[in-house]
Amino acid sequence: MIDTLKLKETFEANGFNNAQACSLSHAMNDLSKNQTDLATKEELHQVRNELKSDIKEVRGEIKDLRTQTNHLLNGLRELRKDIAREMENLENRIAHKLTHRTIISQISIAAILISLMIYFHQNP
Numbered sequence: 001m002i003d004t005l006k007l008k009e010t011f012e013a014n015g016f017n018n019a020q021a022c023s024l025s026h027a028m029n030d031l032s033k034n035q036t037d038l039a040t041k042e043e044l045h046q047v048r049n050e051l052k053s054d055i056k057e058v059r060g061e062i063k064d065l066r067t068q069t070n071h072l073l074n075g076l077r078e079l080r081k082d083i084a085r086e087m088e089n090l091e092n093r094i095a096h097k098l099t100h101r102t103i104i105s106q107i108s109i110a111a112i113l114i115s116l117m118i119y120f121h122q123n124p
Contacts, residue, residue: 002029 004025011021039047 002032004029 002025007025007028008021011024012018016024
């Protein structure tokens, strides 16, 4: 903080009138108070380096997420292929069983018809 009275007296000793010296000393005091809010070059460099480090870290995390996402997508593609193969196997098994049962049903019906024909042939 600036000693405004001493500064005012210095201005007056150097040819400023009372109003000018007063205004100037108060203005300089206000400026010195506001300088506490200003960052030094060193502080700015430190913040810049911290931001660069944070950005580098975030980029690494994004790269990791992309890698994980690609692995998940590849896993989903493989899962889709596996499901398609399983569905095809299931369809084939169902078709085989239906075909087998249809043949057995047809043979059974034929056997019944033959039995009926023999029965009616022997018992006219």
